[in-house]
Structure formats: C-alpha cells, structure tokens
Amino acid sequence: MHRSYKLITFDVYTALFDIESSLVPALTGALGDQADSRALLRTWRGKQLEYALISNSLQRERVSFRVVTQRALDYALGRAQFEMPETTREALVEAWNHLRPWAEAEHVLASAKSRGYPIGVLSNGDEAMLRALMATLSTPMDHFFASDQAGYYKPHPGIYRLPLQALGLAAGEALHVAGSPTDVMGAKSAGLPCAWSNRSAELVLDPACKPDYEFQNLSGLLTVL
Secondary structure (H helix, E strand, O other), rough: OOOOOOOOEEEEHHHHHEHHHHHHHHHHHHHHOOOOOOHHHHHHHHHHHHHHHHHOOOOOOOOOOOHHHHHHHHHHHHHHHHHHHHHHHHHHHHHHHHHOOOOOOOHHHHHHHHOOOOOOEOOOHHHHHHHHHHHOOOOOOOOEEHHHHHHHOOHHHHHHHHHHHHHHHHHHHHEEOOOOOHHHHHHOOOOOEEEEEOOOOOOOOOOOOOOOEEOOHHHHHHHOO
C-alpha cells in the first residue's frame, strides 16, 4: 500500500464509464438511421462540457448538471434539425444514470478497496445522478464529492478541495484518478497527486500540470498502489 495516500477519488464520466458505447445505441434507438448517432453524441458531450465551463464563468448560481445535460442535448438535436418527443429526450438524459463501466473498472475499484484504500468519486455530476449511477456497480463508494456540493464544475479548485475539507486531508494525501486532460490540470493546479487513465493518448495543454502517473487504462493504477 502506498502509505502517503489516504483516499483515492475517481473521475466518473470519463475515467470509470464508457459514454460512447452506452449512449450511441440509445441515440440510434431514438433516431434510427436518420442520424449519425456517434457524431451527435460528440456534439452533445462537447456542449455539455462547454456549458459547465460557462456556468463556472458567469458568476451566477450553478446550473445543475442534469439541466446542463438536457440543454446540451437540445442544442445537439437543434443543430442537426431533429425533432424528438419530450419523453424521449428525458429518457436520453436519464440514460446518464445507467452508463456502462469500462471493462476493467469494477476490478480496479474492488482491488483498491481490498488493499485498504477508501475510495470516492469526484465528478461534475449532481450528487443524485452520481449515486444512481454508482449504484449500478458492485463495489460501493465510500465517499461522493459532487459539483453541486462545491457550487462549481471542474476544473475550478473548489471541487477538488471537497475531499480535503470533508476528511481533513492534506492535498498530497488524496490521489485523484482523472479521465481527461482538463481534469488532470484541475487536480494538479489544486495540489492533488493525479493518475491519468489516458485511453485516447491525449495531451495536457499546460506542461506544468502533467500527471504524476499516466496509463492506457484504469488497470495501470494498480501498479502504483
């Protein structure tokens, strides 16, 4: 056990779960052959992340992640000029609570716990969304750190301070497992050690914010614990 780490937090929507394999079939089922479901999903996801950053910058009350997700879907459908019943749009937003984990995710979470590490999620999701999603896995989380608790989205430092404030930890005692370069930059800027599950061979924009560890998938985390 790496004695300096008293907590491991995981990004949810990129590090633990496979958004595309989960939502492309749902979109295809809703739209049929009239749409490029993968392209539409990428627009949806891109606008979801963009809106979260805009919410951070407007200095107004945080827009909930569920609403961010709904409005980003409306944008993607509008750009593609597709009409969709309200009930179908609601079902697609609800599908974010039933994503498929990456193949190795369950094993990695269970292994981390078996080695004595408390584990938690640190995510842009609303706490209610995160609890619903994580309930689909067999390994229970010890802690939930959600953006609605902080009032901000990643990479705002407020969300990365949540586990430190809640558990009385020093920054170096909480290892964050990121799934995106933006998440890496947020964690490192907040002073947290960071392991990056970098499936897409992405790059970090700021060389001063490189992760402490970098792997092709979550399994690499077990080599440093």
